[in-house]
Amino acid sequence: MEKSSISIQLTSSKKPKPQSDELAFGRVFTDHMFVMDYSVEENWHSPRIVPYQAIAMEPAAMVYHYGQTVFEGLKAYLTKEGKVLLFRPEKNMERLNKSNDRLCIPRVDEEFVLEALKQLITVDKEWIPEKEGTSLYIRPFIISTESYLGVAPSKTYKLIIILSPVGSYYKEGIAPVKIAVESEFVRAVAGGTGTAKTAGNYASSLKAQEVAEASGFSQVLWLDGLEKKYIEEVGSMNIFFKINGEIITPALNGSILEGVTRNSVLQLLKHWGLPVTERKISVEEIAEAHKEGKLEEAFGTGTAAVISPVGELIWKNESLVINNGETGPISKKLYSTITSIQRGDQSDEFGWTTEVSTVEKEKVN
Amino acid sequence: MEKSSISIQLTSSKKPKPQSDELAFGRVFTDHMFVMDYSVEENWHSPRIVPYQAIAMEPAAMVYHYGQTVFEGLKAYLTKEGKVLLFRPEKNMERLNKSNDRLCIPRVDEEFVLEALKQLITVDKEWIPEKEGTSLYIRPFIISTESYLGVAPSKTYKLIIILSPVGSYYKEGIAPVKIAVESEFVRAVAGGTGTAKTAGNYASSLKAQEVAEASGFSQVLWLDGLEKKYIEEVGSMNIFFKINGEIITPALNGSILEGVTRNSVLQLLKHWGLPVTERKISVEEIAEAHKEGKLEEAFGTGTAAVISPVGELIWKNESLVINNGETGPISKKLYSTITSIQRGDQSDEFGWTTEVSTVEKEKVN
Numbered sequence: 019m020e021k022s023s024i025s026i027q028l029t030s031s032k033k034p035k036p037q038s039d040e041l042a043f044g045r046v047f048t049d050h051m052f053v054m055d056y057s058v059e060e061n062w063h064s065p066r067i068v069p070y071q072a073i074a075m076e077p078a079a080m081v082y083h084y085g086q087t088v089f090e091g092l093k094a095y096l097t098k099e100g101k102v103l104l105f106r107p108e109k110n111m112e113r114l115n116k117s118n119d120r121l122c123i124p125r126v127d128e129e130f131v132l133e134a135l136k137q138l139i140t141v142d143k144e145w146i147p148e149k150e151g152t153s154l155y156i157r158p159f160i161i162s163t164e165s166y167l168g169v170a171p172s173k174t175y176k177l178i179i180i181l182s183p184v185g186s187y188y189k190e191g192i193a194p195v196k197i198a199v200e201s202e203f204v205r206a207v208a209g210g211t212g213t214a215k216t217a218g219n220y221a222s223s224l225k226a227q228e229v230a231e232a233s234g235f236s237q238v239l240w241l242d243g244l245e246k247k248y249i250e251e252v253g254s255m256n257i258f259f260k261i262n263g264e265i266i267t268p269a270l271n272g273s274i275l276e277g278v279t280r281n282s283v284l285q286l287l288k289h290w291g292l293p294v295t296e297r298k299i300s301v302e303e304i305a306e307a308h309k310e311g312k313l314e315e316a317f318g319t320g321t322a323a324v325i326s327p328v329g330e331l332i333w334k335n336e337s338l339v340i341n342n343g344e345t346g347p348i349s350k351k352l353y354s355t356i357t358s359i360q361r362g363d364q365s366d367e368f369g370w371t372t373e374v375s376t377v378e379k380e381k382v383n
Numbered sequence: 384m385e386k387s388s389i390s391i392q393l394t395s396s397k398k399p400k401p402q403s404d405e406l407a408f409g410r411v412f413t414d415h416m417f418v419m420d421y422s423v424e425e426n427w428h429s430p431r432i433v434p435y436q437a438i439a440m441e442p443a444a445m446v447y448h449y450g451q452t453v454f455e456g457l458k459a460y461l462t463k464e465g466k467v468l469l470f471r472p473e474k475n476m477e478r479l480n481k482s483n484d485r486l487c488i489p490r491v492d493e494e495f496v497l498e499a500l501k502q503l504i505t506v507d508k509e510w511i512p513e514k515e516g517t518s519l520y521i522r523p524f525i526i527s528t529e530s531y532l533g534v535a536p537s538k539t540y541k542l543i544i545i546l547s548p549v550g551s552y553y554k555e556g557i558a559p560v561k562i563a564v565e566s567e568f569v570r571a572v573a574g575g576t577g578t579a580k581t582a583g584n585y586a587s588s589l590k591a592q593e594v595a596e597a598s599g600f601s602q603v604l605w606l607d608g609l610e611k612k613y614i615e616e617v618g619s620m621n622i623f624f625k626i627n628g629e630i631i632t633p634a635l636n637g638s639i640l641e642g643v644t645r646n647s648v649l650q651l652l653k654h655w656g657l658p659v660t661e662r663k664i665s666v667e668e669i670a671e672a673h674k675e676g677k678l679e680e681a682f683g684t685g686t687a688a689v690i691s692p693v694g695e696l697i698w699k700n701e702s703l704v705i706n707n708g709e710t711g712p713i714s715k716k717l718y719s720t721i722t723s724i725q726r727g728d729q730s731d732e733f734g735w736t737t738e739v740s741t742v743e744k745e746k747v748n
Contacts, residue, residue, distance in 0.1 A: 218583015
């Protein structure tokens with residue numbers, strides 16, 4: 019599809035924009051959205067930017083019953099010079115198609131969807147918040163829309179992109195969290211859908227999160243579904259540990275999501291000449307390292323928080339305090355480097371950012 | 384909630400009803416549906432029967448992103464005397480709440496939802512097909528409706544019941560199918576959502592089914608996610624094997640769905656004095672039994688097909704033909720007994736059926 023084929027219908031009633039310091043995550047949406055349909059006969063067609071609006075589907079639409087859906091999450095940042103930057107969006111497009119493959123959803127033209135996303139951001143550019151730590155969260159997702167109760171891949175789909183101005187993940191600066199090692203519930207297993215960004219993985223995670231929160235923990239540390247021994251992810255982030263100078267993250271094993279931030283962190287650490295390893299790592303090894311005073315840092319990585327330091331791990335009723343419950347130097351350096359690149363405050367030597375368009379600089383509180 | 388609290392808004396334009404012999408599965412829906420909303424403040428409220436119609440939700444509605452949803456499937460049957468029978472509907476209501484617990488969805492009042500379901504069927508009773516093997520498929524489902532992109536349980540939900548007249552699963556009589564043992568993809572694992580009737584389990588199963596169909600198989604036989612050794616389910620049905628006179632089905636292990644038909648089959652077999660065991664059973668044991676000529680029958684059980692005989696299993700490129708590829712005597716007897724009870728043709732000594740209302744008998748082709 020050609021870039022020019024995206025039709026644009028602008029809203030006649032713009033919504034009021036929230037103040038930068040009132041922004042939460044994913045509650046407020048911009049004035050427009052992008053929609054594109056799929057049918058077997060017409061493939062992906064009718065790409066259009068329309069006012070943000072409810073979508074009406076029959077109650078028998080397959081997405082309500084069999085969860086055949088995928089999504090992505092990325093952010094647009096406003097630089098001090100008023101430029102709009104995307105951070106490695108081609109990685110998200112690539113992963114969207116990987117998820118599509120696993121979920122039997124027809125592939126999309128990655129370049130075209132990226133172009134659509136840029137056009138949508140341009141239309142709603144006034145919605146990008148300016149304050150440090152804020153950004154425009156971008157949610158592309160695909161839902162199965164066929165009205166049919168048979169268990170089979172849908173014959174029709176909608177790809178939708180919505181935008182949400184989001185506040186700083188850390189209201190009071192980057193801060194460590196308390197994490198419970200999950201020993202009952204399982205997020206994913208090899209041969210399942212763990213590597214895909216699909217609804218079911220998140221639905222499955224809610225119960226463990228609910229139990230953890232009720233006990234005063236922020237998130238759960240997921241162990242592998244087979245032996246419940248090896249570390250997989252933390253909440254919906256990837257995880258890294260620094261043990262005796264070496265930085266270790268679980269290797270991609272068929273049930274771990276291939277995070278864009280995870281990949282960026284790996285590249286940065288290597289670039290800085292730090293010893294970094296992707297391998298299987300057991301919770302026993304972590305506890306052992308802690309006992310020996312060698313567990314120096316732990317942090318999650320993801321689009322929302324960028325870097326989320328872990329201050330305390332709870333495993334079998336034992337508390338493993340990490341770095342005195344404070345944010346470690348590697349976590350700090352990674353956070354400041356990545357966010358600086360994302361916001362255009364630091365030179366982008368990896369070529370990670372993509373400029374969208376120029377936004378007239380407005381004074382935002 | 385009281386029975387009388389269900390408001391009823393009838394359609395002003397009834398749809399044409401399909402012919403009994405043209406019915407497929409889950410493509411045609413009746414004139415009305417039941418809807419009920421949940422909010423934290425009002426709990427489940429506003430139960431209503433309304434014309435079958437599209438539902439409109441914001442694109443940020445949680446069901447589209449995180450798959451927090453559950454469903455049930457059961458059938459209503461028209462007897463020769465014009466009575467409408469439900470088959471063990473209380474088991475479905477009970478399981479709906481079990482699924483709700485796993486998915487962090489607020490529980491429903493089982494008796495009330497069953498009453499709602501009966502009222503809906505009564506309103507659309509003319510839609511129940513009469514021909515042998517046909518029935519009215521009932522799909523209650525709950526979707527998370529909050530407009531929020533945070534990964535957390537939704538604060539609002541909709542419970543919807545839709546009805547679909549369905550044809551005979553076996554157009555030409557009960558017939559055995561060819562099944563591939565799945566060795567790559569996994570449906571569920573203990574600690575996951577396998578015991579819940581939730582969207583993600585079905586989304587996850589599509590890929591294996593697609594691969595199996597492309598190779599000429601009807602369904603896949605799922606092995607356990609841990610060792611890929613023990614048998615779990617077949618397609619979206621439970622499975623039974625008859626080996627050397629003993630009937631064996633995988634024990635409920637935390638990843639297998641507790642099927643209503645499975646439970647009914649177990650009760651019937653015991654009632655008939657046949658040796659029946661719920662235990663772990665490996666695919667190696669099945670192959671060994673086949674080699675020794677002791678694998679006498681295999682069949683799936685589920686609401687759609689009732690009994691689905693397995694005529695051939697493919698494992699590691701080897702073909703295991705069962706009972707000469709023909710429907711075995713136990714499969715036949717179970718199918719005829721259960722369908723006879725469901726249709727009121729045989730005395731219901733287990734108290735499995737519930738009468739809904741009396742439908743004026745119409746001559747249907």
